[in-house]
Amino acid sequence: MASPSFKLATWNINSVRLRIGLVEDFLNNHTPDVLCLQEIKCQNDQFPLKAFRELGYEHCAVHGQKGYHGVATVSKHPLREVSSTDYVAMGDTRHVECVLDTNGGPIRVHNFYVPAGGDEADPVKNPKFDHKLKFIDEMKQLTSATANIPNILVGDLNIAPLENDVWSHKQLLKVVSHTPVETAGLNDVMAQGAWTDLIRQHIPPEEKIYTWWSYRARDWDAADKGRRLDHVWSAPELAEKLTDLTVLREARGWVKPSDHVPVMATFSL
DNA sequence: ATGACGGATCTAATCCGA
Numbered sequence: 598m599a600s601p602s603f604k605l606a607t608w609n610i611n612s613v614r615l616r617i618g619l620v621e622d623f624l625n626n627h628t629p630d631v632l633c634l635q636e637i638k639c640q641n642d643q644f645p646l647k648a649f650r651e652l653g654y655e656h657c658a659v660h661g662q663k664g665y666h667g668v669a670t671v672s673k674h675p676l677r678e679v680s681s682t683d684y685v686a687m688g689d690t691r692h693v694e695c696v697l698d699t700n701g702g703p704i705r706v707h708n709f710y711v712p713a714g715g716d717e718a719d720p721v722k723n724p725k726f727d728h729k730l731k732f733i734d735e736m737k738q739l740t741s742a743t744a745n746i747p748n749i750l751v752g753d754l755n756i757a758p759l760e761n762d763v764w765s766h767k768q769l770l771k772v773v774s775h776t777p778v779e780t781a782g783l784n785d786v787m788a789q790g791a792w793t794d795l796i797r798q799h800i801p802p803e804e805k806i807y808t809w810w811s812y813r814a815r816d817w818d819a820a821d822k823g824r825r826l827d828h829v830w831s832a833p834e835l836a837e838k839l840t841d842l843t844v845l846r847e848a849r850g851w852v853k854p855s856d857h858v859p860v861m862a863t864f865s866l
Numbered sequence: 867a868t869g870a871c872g873g874a875t876c877t878a879a880t881c882c883g884a
Contacts, residue, residue: 611883628870636883664881665873713884755884768868774884811884813869822868826884833876856872856883 600701600865602840604629607708607751607827609809609857613637613669617645619851624652627845629861630673631697633708635753637667644669653836658708660693668693668708678705686733696746696828701866704835705743709752714773726773729755733782739819741791741832750792750830753857756783759797761805762825774824793836795829795862796844810849817849829862838864 606629610616613634624632632654637644644659650746654671654735658679661667665691670676684692691710696703712732715725733756758780760766769775787794800806807823814820829842841863848858 615873636873713882716883718883763867772868772884809884811869812871812873814871815869820868824884853872 600838602810603632603699603701603704603866604747604861604863604864605631605706605751606859606861607635607753607829608635608859609635609710609753609827609855611636611638611855614639614643614645616647616853616855619848619854620649623845623848623859624649624654626858628664630699631706632671633706633751634669634671634712635667635708635857637669638664639667644777652828658693658695660690662690666690666705666710670695670706670708673695674698684735687728688782695797699866701864703746705746705748705749707739707750707752709750709751710756711736711755713755714779716773718773718776718778720773721804722728729773730778730782731784731807733779736786736801737789739786739790741793741830742834747832747835749832749835749862750790751828751860753826754783754828755826756780757824757826759802759825761802762807764805764822764824769824774826785831791833792830793833794843795831795836795839796825798836798839799842800844806844807846808844808860813857827857827860829860831862835864838866840857840865 714729720727
């Protein structure tokens with residue numbers, strides 16, 4: 598009997614209401630089992646449930662708020678144990694988790710939107726950077742296996758940890774998202790929780806790979822000054838079962854795009 | 867020039883993203 602296939606996608610959509618058409622096209626063309634969205638920028642009752650239901654994504658864990666932030670996990674399969682953790686007790690909406698019962702057994706999926714951290718990389722002068730560092734610190738408690746269920750952690754972590762996760766390591770060392778205190782913090786989260794970085798398992802660290810390009814560039818594709826801010830991590834036993842991983846760069850060139858592109862991971866369970 | 871764009875908000879200019 599063939600092993601069941603499981604496909605997960607993550608995408609910072611930068612307003613799910615504005616870009617629901619792009620989301621529908623994406624789901625029709627790539628048919629993941631689960632899609633984790635960040636920056637939905639709407640309240641729970643404004644989330645376009647109907648559009649997802651009509652495409653077969655009948656199970657939605659939505660944790661939104663007015664105007665900013667917000668995460669949602671939509672699935673073809675039932676979701677249970679849905680909960681959110683209020684990291685750094687800010688009362689904002691940056692995490693939602695759930696357990697999916699796949700044909701290959703249960704998987705817990707954490708969906709994160711880590712704070713961007715503002716402009717200045719100094720926690721004393723810049724409260725947003727302080728918030729980001731505290732958020733990362735609290736993530737160190739999270740382990741990749743809970744209650745014998747393997748975990749997946751995805752989302753916009755707003756940190757590009759490796760040299761080839763940014764267009765210029767030297768020029769970005771003092772820029773929030775690639776400073777040593779952030780990259781070391783993220784590496785600690787990964788090491789302490791026994792997480793495997795699936796993008797870098799699939800694409801060697803010698804190769805540049807980005808998931809975000811600024812809106813401000815005149816020509817994002819030609820300049821190609823991107824960063825790898827979006828991540829897919831898993832427990833080691835799931836990492837062994839990864840069969841494919843795609844960073845959908847072309848999505849940055851769609852009409853009225855998000856500044857982030859989807860990342861997809863496929864497993865043979 | 868990294869790079870001045872683009873989203874939401876009590877529609878106008880302000881906050882936020884990274």
